[in-house]
Amino acid sequence: MKITAAILVVLAVVGVGFFIWAETPLGPMSEAIQALNSDAKVKVINGDWLVFQPVNGTANIGFIFYPGGRVDYRSYAPLAHEIAAEGYLVIIVHMPLNLAVFSPNAAQAVVDAHPEIAGWAVGGHSLGGSMAAQYAFSSVTSVKALILLESYPASGNDLSKRPLSVLTIHGTRDGLVSSAQIDDSLKLLPPDTVRVEIDGGNHAQCGWYGPQPGDMDATISREEQQQQIVQATVKILRGLT
Numbered sequence: 001m002k003i004t005a006a007i008l009v010v011l012a013v014v015g016v017g018f019f020i021w022a023e024t025p026l027g028p029m030s031e032a033i034q035a036l037n038s039d040a041k042v043k044v045i046n047g048d049w050l051v052f053q054p055v056n057g058t059a060n061i062g063f064i065f066y067p068g069g070r071v072d073y074r075s076y077a078p079l080a081h082e083i084a085a086e087g088y089l090v091i092i093v094h095m096p097l098n099l100a101v102f103s104p105n106a107a108q109a110v111v112d113a114h115p116e117i118a119g120w121a122v123g124g125h126s127l128g129g130s131m132a133a134q135y136a137f138s139s140v141t142s143v144k145a146l147i148l149l150e151s152y153p154a155s156g157n158d159l160s161k162r163p164l165s166v167l168t169i170h171g172t173r174d175g176l177v178s179s180a181q182i183d184d185s186l187k188l189l190p191p192d193t194v195r196v197e198i199d200g201g202n203h204a205q206c207g208w209y210g211p212q213p214g215d216m217d218a219t220i221s222r223e224e225q226q227q228q229i230v231q232a233t234v235k236i237l238r239g240l241t
Contacts, residue, residue, distance in 0.1 A: 025098040027075035027209025035077035035208075041085040049110060050077065050092040052084035061240050062089040062117040063147070063233070064107040066100045066124030066132045068207065073098070075209035076125070082230045088237050089117060100124065100131035107135050111142045119240040123147030123167075123233075125206045126176070133157050136164065144240050147233055149206045150177045152185030159189055166193040167236045169229055171201025175216035196232045201225040 038044045045051040050073060053059065065080060067073040073094045080090040091110050096102040107122050120142050124132040129151025136143045137157040145165040152168070153159060159166070166189045170182045179197070186193060200219035204212040206229065208222065218225065 025070045025072040025209075026204075026212060027072040027207060028077070029075065029208040029210055032072075032075050032077045032208040035081040036074060042081050044077075044081070049094065050074065050080065052077075052080045052090040052092075054084050054087045054089070057087060058116070059087060059089040060116065060118045061121070061237050062091065062110075062114060062119075063121045063123065063237060064110050064132075065090065065092045066106070066122070066128030067092065067095060067098070068125035068150075069100065069127035070098050071125070071207055071209050075207040078208050079206075079226060079229060082226070083233055083237070086230075086234045086237075088234075089114065095128075100128045104131040104134045105138065107132070108139065108142075111139075119144040121145035121147055121165075121237055121240065123149065124151065125149040126151050126203065130154055133159065136162070145236055146189075147236060149229065150174050150203050152177070152182060153188045155188070157188065160187065160191070162190060164190055165236055165239055166190055167196065167232055168193060169196045169198065169206075169232060171198045171203065171205070171218065171225065173200055173202040173216040173218050175214050176203045176212070194232070194236065196228070198225055198228050201228070 036044055043053045073092050076092055080092055084090045093106040122132040122143050129148040133153035134157050136146045148168040202218040203215045205218050205222045205225040
């Protein structure tokens, strides 16, 4: 009886510790907070999701973004804002406990809420990208493109024969995901997958949340890395139009 009680206490302590860890995410930086404001090109709606709508025209292509593990979802606002300014609906979903593994199908509610969107891309950063790939694997009708930032699909999610446009972006200074891991993941992706390597880019500069434990120092600015990500992403989205 005493042993059982001790085990329950240990489990409770571990559970509380995990909850505190998960609910103290990295970021957002001040630049990310600023990007939450609407401007002449983009209307920002902060509700169940972070929605970035182009002001001019009606977007018919959408991009659903899954945040990285234990990263505040607002940290990707500058990236979403820049992509939306090019004429695309961009929606960042807020994951339970800041971990996309707890809601890999979160994109479905977004798709259901926006029937006006003719084509969807899903993607994300790190763990978020892997979970977006899982959603793309399970959802064969609504997803036309997959965008992976410092990320790759799980081995069970073989997308190599799916009619998807896929973009995988990786920085040469990423200390958490290696180039070898990205190269190895290509066998799970369609043969025409676009692989973009950002010379000097690291893991954390895919968002605006500051440095990340285990990452390497980037040799290019966050702004430069973000611009390369935006350009490659918009090129894929433009192909869906």
